[in-house]
Amino acid sequence: MGTEAAAVLAPLWRGLPPLDSGSVDGAASCAISGSHESVSGARAFTHTTLRHWELTDLSDDVALVVSELVTNALRHALTGCNGQDPAVRLHLMRWASRLVCAVRDPSTASPVAGVADVGAESGRGLYLVDSFSDSWGWHPLDGSLRGKVVWAVFHLPSPAAD
Numbered sequence: 001m002g003t004e005a006a007a008v009l010a011p012l013w014r015g016l017p018p019l020d021s022g023s024v025d026g027a028a029s030c031a032i033s034g035s036h037e038s039v040s041g042a043r044a045f046t047h048t049t050l051r052h053w054e055l056t057d058l059s060d061d062v063a064l065v066v067s068e069l070v071t072n073a074l075r076h077a078l079t080g081c082n083g084q085d086p087a088v089r090l091h092l093m094r095w096a097s098r099l100v101c102a103v104r105d106p107s108t109a110s111p112v113a114g115v116a117d118v119g120a121e122s123g124r125g126l127y128l129v130d131s132f133s134d135s136w137g138w139h140p141l142d143g144s145l146r147g148k149v150v151w152a153v154f155h156l157p158s159p160a161a162d
Helices: 003-009 038-052 058-075 126-130
Strands: 024-032 087-096 098-106 133-139 149-153
Touching: 003 133, 024 038, 024 058, 038 087, 038 126, 058 087, 058 098, 058 126, 058 149
Parallel strands: none
Antiparallel strands: 024 087, 087 098, 098 149, 133 149
């Protein structure tokens, strides 16, 4: 795992069930541009990564959660960036029993889950994240990185016995 990913995810370990940060089975990361078109790129990156990790059964659910987390970062966290590097980044990490999706953004504001109003155009993102993942949360970043990381955890199916 790269130095940036380790720094971004250090506060994440406090909010997750015990996981050894050194025993990551796979990690992938990509920068997210400040345009809303990049949400489809984040979904494609997720599908490709999960296919490589042979987790295609989870691909649609994880891509939906990634889409919501990236959309929230672009919609809410980039306000006031004034054209500076938005520093939105998607991290995917795999352990033997869990997959973590984490989106880093420059805002220090906590994400707020709205009421799931089926007639509303927006406001259902974190409700969907909660519904499709096994757990989710967020932490402010430590050190020189400003902002927060919002994460979602998926329990992986046990490998089939031979």
